[in-house]
Every structure is written in structure tokens, then in C-alpha cells.
Amino acid sequence: LLKVLSRIDSILRSPRAPPSIFRPSKGPEIGQGCGFEHLPLTVEMWADQLSALKDLHRSLRKLSLELVPWNTKDPQDNRESVQVEDLQLIVDAILEELEHKEKNSQPQSLQTLSAIVSHFQKLFDVNSLNGVYPRMNEVYIKLGEMTNAMRNLQELLELDSSAPPTVVVDTVGKLCDIINKNVTEQVQQLLGTQDIHSIINKLEEHECFFPPFQALIQDLLRLLEISNMDDILPAVQNLK
Secondary structure (H helix, E strand, O other): OOHHHHHHHHHHHOOOOOOOOOOOOOOOOOOOOOOHHHHHHHHHHHHHHHEEEEEHHHHHHHHHHHOOOOOOOOOOOOOOOOOOHHHHHHHHHHHHHHHHHHHHHHHHHHHHHHHHHHHHHHHHOOOOOOHHHHHHHHHHHHHHHHHHHHHHHHHOOOOOOOOHHHHHHHHHHHHHHHHHHHHHHHHHHHHOOHHHHHHHHHHHHHHHHHHOOOOOOOHHHHHHOOHHHHHHHHHHHOOO
């Protein structure tokens, strides 16, 4: 037993042991000066630390799976105990991956952002960086107006809200064709002709007739001292 205790005591006295673990004996006991009375507390503390290492190992493994999910190798898979080296390997792998990401992602992000801004300038004819934000606001406002207009047209035309703009435009075009056709038919009925040349002739006749007629009416209104054309006939009858 003394041999075992001496061995433990030598370990406690080792430069590798934490300085706060070994404390010299204060009394004339067996093995005086070896600090054996503190061995149970020291061993208990070591047992607690080993148990804590297992908990820390599990936590680091979870963190590793989150940050480095493709690195599934566990250096402690085939051993019951956990060593500090195992934890250090996991930490080193995580740090290496983070450093690699930081080195590769930052220049790429700056390059990507620069390409996005340049593309925006080309698409919306922006000559300087100072004009990017105002043009973005303008595009946003115009997009909102177009979205509202498209929504209103969909409701007026009784189309589904998912109808694409091409369907809305086609429907409006068909309505315009129907309206134009109806207007043409009404003009033909009004002028009493189905021939476009006859319509043109009638319009030319009206163009020749109305200016003199309008001048005559203006003269009558002035002579009869009235302002309404409907009062011309009663005024003439009064003159009789």
C-alpha cells in the first residue's frame, strides 16, 4: 500500500501536476512529508474532472456536427475514456474550418456584391454608385404601382389573381377589339352606309356644310339678341 501511495505521491509532486493539488503533511504520520492525507480528495477531484471531460466531449461533438457536419470521424469512438487530446482535435478541426470559411467567403462576398451592384447599374441605367439607392426607390415605387394596376385589372376583368400579365394584356386587347368593332358599326348605322368611302364623303359634306351653318346661327343670335339656339324660332315667330 505504501508503495502505491508513494507512486501516487510522486505523480502529485511531478511538475506536470497542477501546483494546487499537492500540499505537504503537517503531522508525524506514516509517510510523513508525502501528503498522503490529501490523496482521497485529489483522486475525487480527478474523477470529477474526468467525468466533466466526457460531458465536454459530448458538447464539442454536437458543436462539431453543427459547424462541420461532413467530419463524422470521432477519435474517441473506440475508447471508453476521454482524453484532452480528443477534445483538442475536435476544437482544432472546428477552428480550421472556421478560418477556411472566413478566408474564402469574405472576398467572394465582396466580389458577389460588386457584381450585383454593377448588374443593377446596367439594367436600370445608373451611371454612379450614388444613383443606385434613388433608382432602387424609384423601381420599388414603380413596381408597387404596376402591381396595384395589375391587381385592379384582374378584378375588373374577373380574372384569377394568379393570371400572368400576358393573359391580362390579351384580355384587354380582345375588349378593345370588341369596342372598336361596336363603334365602327354604330358610325356606319349613324351615317347610313357600310362603305368606308361613303363614310369619308359624308364627313367631307358635313365639313363643308357646318361652317356656313354655324356662321348663320351666330348672326341670328346676334341680330335677335339671344344666346341660346333654342330661342331662335320663338324670336322669329314674335317678329311676325
